[in-house]
Amino acid sequence: MDINSNNFIQALKNRDLEALRKIPKADLHNHFVLGGCRTFIKEKTGIDIVPNKGVMHSMEEMHKWNDQNLGERFNSPEMRQLKIDATFVQAAKDGVQILEIGEDVWGLDVYFQSDIQMLINSFKQSQRQYGKDIELRLQIGMSRHCSINALEKWLEPFWDEKAFYSIDLYGIEHGQSIENFNGIYRNAKSKGLKLKAHVGEWGTAEDVRQAVEILELDEVQHGIAAVESKSVMKYLRDNKIRLNITPTSNVVLGRVKDYSEHPIKELYHSGIDVTINSDDILIFDSDVSKEYLRLYENGVLSERELDDIRMNGLKNLD
Template identity: 35%
Template sequence: MDENSFVTALKSESLQALQGIPKSDLHSHAGRGGHISFFEKYAGVKITPRSVPFENLSEMNQWLKENVKCHLPKGAEGYLKQVEASFVQAAADNVTVLALSFCVDEIQLLGGMDAFTNTIDGMCKKYAPNTALYPDLALGYFREEVNDLEEILAGKWFSGVDITNYLGTYTMDELKRISMKAKDNGLILKAHIGEFGEADDVWRYAEELGLDQIQHGVLAAKSEKVMRYLADNNIQLNVCPTSNVMLKVCADYKTHPIHALFENGVRVTINTDDLLIFHSTLSEEYLKLYKAGMKATDLELIRQIGLCGERK
């Protein structure tokens, strides 16, 4: 496909044409990247997508439990079905560069690093053979997770580390030690910052931890100073528009901070976060932003940035 085909697909608002063109998803949580239709088919049930925003993350998690997880087997079997759905979705939407994040307890659930990596690699090959997988190790869920860090990173399987809960689990000094370990192992360092909180947090944590990429980071758009810092240091924001709308980070796609970030020279990519919950595929994300006023040629540029893959 040449680059004009994506622009044409956007201008003709053809979801089908968009689906046929290679894309990247650099911010997707492994067990939550599938499409509702996969689970409807698997369980033989009807699942109604959430139509109004969630009040908070716990309400969101509750929705997932009551609408999807309740139809799945418990433990490893159910988890693997969720991961399978993520790969099936990547193949269906032609996501050729995919950064999925996995937590330490998911590695433990499958019996440790060797069993875990063999299983996930096997699933990628089986369900998304044309997708290059860049796995991220998600940290920040529980303090004991760092006990396994040496052993996990020694496996040389992960491409990056993604700090998901920068306020709740660790002190800044502890986060710096984790960052150093990630960098010593040659990994891309990401963190979930600037989804909630303050614009200045984005700058502070990016600088203190030496972040290569930021998951969300959209609150940076509130400050020209922070946007200039991100642009000058070429720090990439992996933005997830529907996630932000569904969690009331912004009101709609027309007022989404990605417009200001892009116009201010910040390197951005477009991603899904939790497709299973937010019910918007990557192709739909691009189309929504086009309909909200972004230029097709700018969205093509963003697609190309994402396809450069994972970089430091």
């Protein structure tokens, strides 16, 4: 067993968060607008962003938190850059070695003067300055409620840029039928992008299967509802579909009653490729090291199983 695994296992047993932070890990489900380091943002702006307390009952409540804690004052190109910087600061502090993040397609016009090179460089520059040891997997982001026409128009400047690694779909899970995105995903596949979408957080196991089948997804963000169906779990395992899971987000948003009941246990034990990630650090107080520790302390997975998942996240998909 390698030294990192030994140290990681020991750190879990000692419940030593600082030691956990030193061990390499991946964050493959991170929304940079809410992924930043709280103390860095405070230092730069004087603004205290306080994580949510208790359970939220809907995405609307999450948007309300967003308006109260961030709101308009963060909606400028300068503050967008600050959020990107804060995300690399946070990731570096937390021992994240692979970070998959990216801008929403509409952000190109609003924050980067419609200049795709400016957008790409702002992530790369931030990575060089604050996270030089981090592998950046740059993602193209889309919100599910946006019209397909608008998305196709916004996507045009992104398609031929080799800097992008993946494409993701998020926002209101049932914003519109998943079939509508077929054309966009066929195009993304032809460009060699890894295909991801948020599904099975608010929806069902069948929603997960459908999204994977129709969009030919490589990875699912959340996907925890798959646990409701043995056949969907088998389908995910047989097709080597990765689930990028975010336990604290699931608990805070009331998708899972308690850490001890988190479906990651059953999904992992049924042989599905799972990873552990942060989602929205500023709201959920959910950095990646804390996620591992919480699953360990709640007896969901053993220290060896958690290390196996950590190592899995650092492996490349075929």
